[in-house]
Amino acid sequence: MTKAVVLLSGGLDSATTLAIANSRGYECHALSVDYGQRHRSELVAAAKLAQSIGAREHKIVKVDLTLFGGSVLTQKSRAVPVGGIKAGIPVTYVPARNTIMLSLALAWAEVLESSDIFLGVNAIDYSGYPDCRPEYIAAFERMANLATKRSVEGARLSVRAPLIALSKAEIIQQGALLSVDYSLTVSCYQADESGLACGVCDACRIRRTGFQAAGMPDPTRYQFAPVAC
């Protein structure tokens, strides 16, 4: 089987991405990054999803980005915005996060002799993060193809972002067709330790609107009854 490294945060998008990679016949090696995010429940969710969807193995790499800060997700003293989605790049943006995660995936892919990295970025219903855009992904792929011993030996690495042009509703519909159990996923920026979502951060709002637009029941477990989007 052809091996793929799949970045798996434990959220809805990366779970769907893992299911897509799996459905395409890849032997999936799921990678999560413990970067000092506000809660560990998304990492717990990632482990459950890797098993549920059928990854061959799941690794969690620890990189303490709280050392740098620069985001409400890596600085617990700052509050996650809950007042609704605003224009511009939000304060939940984590400097260079996808570059760091893709770099780690690149390392593992080379060791596995894998030519495919899957990443669940999406540039439609997203938070405006620059490292989710197609031009960024293409530039990472070009760099990766100059970075490794395998690239020098002629192997080509592809960074696959199968959700990049899908709406959140389309992502959910695709995942549902692939039997993804979305009740296992945690998207909330400030979920509690048992994975209950706040219902009011941007990630919760985008997710809930997605289930509504997909015409599907929202299986998210909330801390409180959610407000309207």
Place this chain on the structure above:
Amino acid sequence: MTKAVVLLSGGLDSATTLAIANSRGYECHALSVDYGQRHRSELVAAAKLAQSIGAREHKIVKVDLTLFGGSVLTQKSRAVPVGGIKAGIPVTYVPARNTIMLSLALAWAEVLESSDIFLGVNAIDYSGYPDCRPEYIAAFERMANLATKRSVEGARLSVRAPLIALSKAEIIQQGALLSVDYSLTVSCYQADESGLACGVCDACRIRRTGFQAAGMPDPTRYQFAPVAC
């Protein structure tokens, strides 16, 4: 003062790079990565060098690349080659190491609002690592300029590799002019915990030949009397 992030391994090249950045008037923020290398003495050396050369601060980020392996530097069960430098990319190559380190530097640079990352790579007297080549550095820089919030806001990031076209002898001569204390540096792949070098690995050989070619005494502290290069 203009801020720069300087990747500092504790070896000869990165120490010289830090001294160059410092001499150019940058406020230097030195970054070392504890990636599971065979010994910690290069990290101890990095801390001493940051202070000796005058970095504003020094951080060590931990990323456990032994989780992936794929190199004799991250797999202690494998032996470091000591028989002399061979053609091709050696087994000391660590998959995606420079990409991971530059990604971490990119994160810190964004938080510091710095537009300059310094990296001590060299493509002349080097071990043939693909992620030391000018075309790789240029591709990383292009990617970085699409990756961050700062890049979207119009700030341009430069990856500066001032040693890239210098011989090892030229690097040492330049460092000597800048008063780098090379006795503090540790280049050896398998130095002992007190920083004593083996004298026979590729890194030791390239370094010793460099001091000879520069016509300078070699201040390296060896475990044994070194063999001829």
